[in-house]
Amino acid sequence: MKQNSLNIDIITRYLLNNSSNDKNMIDRIIQDDEKSRQEFDAYLEVWEKSADLKDFEGIDTKAGWKKVRSRMNIKPVSKRIPVRSYFLRIAAILVLALGLAYILVRLVDYASKEEMTYTEVATTQNMKEVELPDGSIIHLNKSSKIIHNSSFGQSNRDIILEGEAFFDVSRNENLPFKIYSLNSTIEVLGTSFNVKVDSAMITVGVVSGNVALYESEHVDQRIELLPDNTGIYSTGDDKLIRKNYFDRNSIAWHTKEFVFRNQPLQDVCRILADFYHLKLVADEKVQFIESVTLTCSTESLDRILFAINNSLTENIELITKDDLLIVRKH
């Protein structure tokens, strides 16, 4: 690192953490260099001043003006304009009527906004199927949650999601269905897809239809996902990634079946271990050269292992013990 140039990251780190190491480094740089000192002072000023600006937040100019105006007793400057024409009168009445209608609509709108309530569905140990007012069906995985407001299906189709869910969205071209989680938005018209929200990552797997995924602030930088695409958004680096591949086995919690088509044994083991929350342990003598072709229900792991063990030609077997999934030689 260049010692004689001031780096904004060091300044930020120093301001945030107040570490003496950073301070020493900054001091060394600025004592010899007037330009760096000015720069540091400027940052320091922004930093210190901004802490005192909280009060600005409470100043509502519109509300203030309303108060002042009501006290000002302003008399409207009125001029008498003779309404000569009959048509002009009709026009005036029409404008008035339209204006009233507009106010009425706004009032109703306002009243309905006032009564906004939120519906929350959350799961802990069990999965749940939720039918939404617009006919869409959400299959909620364990430990997951969705929230929507009372105008869902009328003026919006917005959902907040935590955890994981499979969406069967009924088609409505006029009202996009939007899922908000972390900093991202998923937008669809009507399709089925899976969304998984981890602490800093969202994974969208598409089964049918089109799905758009974007960082909520940047609608223009969206990625469009097609069937059998996977979209990933990670908050750490704000990155959006599209993969031309979607592993249906990742939604086995919803489909309740595994479909392995010539899938390497190693992958199969990993998928099973993930799904049943087991730790994967492999005998070091085992070479994963075989692949598995099998369709089976997720209901019984023992039956799956029995089927796999029967299909393997090498003398390898899969067994479970406590919370381990063990791959070993006979």
Next chain:
Amino acid sequence: MYKLNADSQFLINRLKKGEESAYELLFNEFYGVLTVYANKYVKDIETAKEIVQDLFVHLYEKRENLDINSSLKSYLFRSTHNRCINYINAQKIRIQHAEYVFKTADITEDNLEQEVNKTELEQALFTAINELPPKCQSIFKMNRFEGLSNTEIAEKLKLSKRTVETQISKALRILRIKIEPYRGICIIIFLSVRLLTLSNVM
């Protein structure tokens, strides 16, 4: 920052005529900055708001006798200043504020200008903060306004600490550039130093 030419005789004439739109314009332009200025004296934001609102109502009521010798801006700041002093005296909270009031009661034109500049810089900074990209803005505000540490922000927003630091860095960089024009004196020193260095090179 002031898009409004607050010193124009045209505006003052409109105010004298009692045109609502002229008052609204003036109010929109100065309400925030005057409230913050008043708050420095009265140390209560609601009181500060009331003082400034009173000032505007008064301005309207006395519009026919409006006598503005200096600029409209310094008139507004000076009036706010005087109203604050009156308020403090009336509230008999001299004890807490005695020193400050004593120092500032007889404010000179120079002092006033300094205070005005300081307040304007603050408002420029506040405006610039509100113009930051949303994510950057909320992280910066959480730290500066709510006093949350970077670790606390990272936890709350489920972001990495590194991301929080990057966003704050970004905010600082933008804000520094935006408020540079308001830091008049500093930039002159900065420029002359640059010129000196340049002339040395040449």
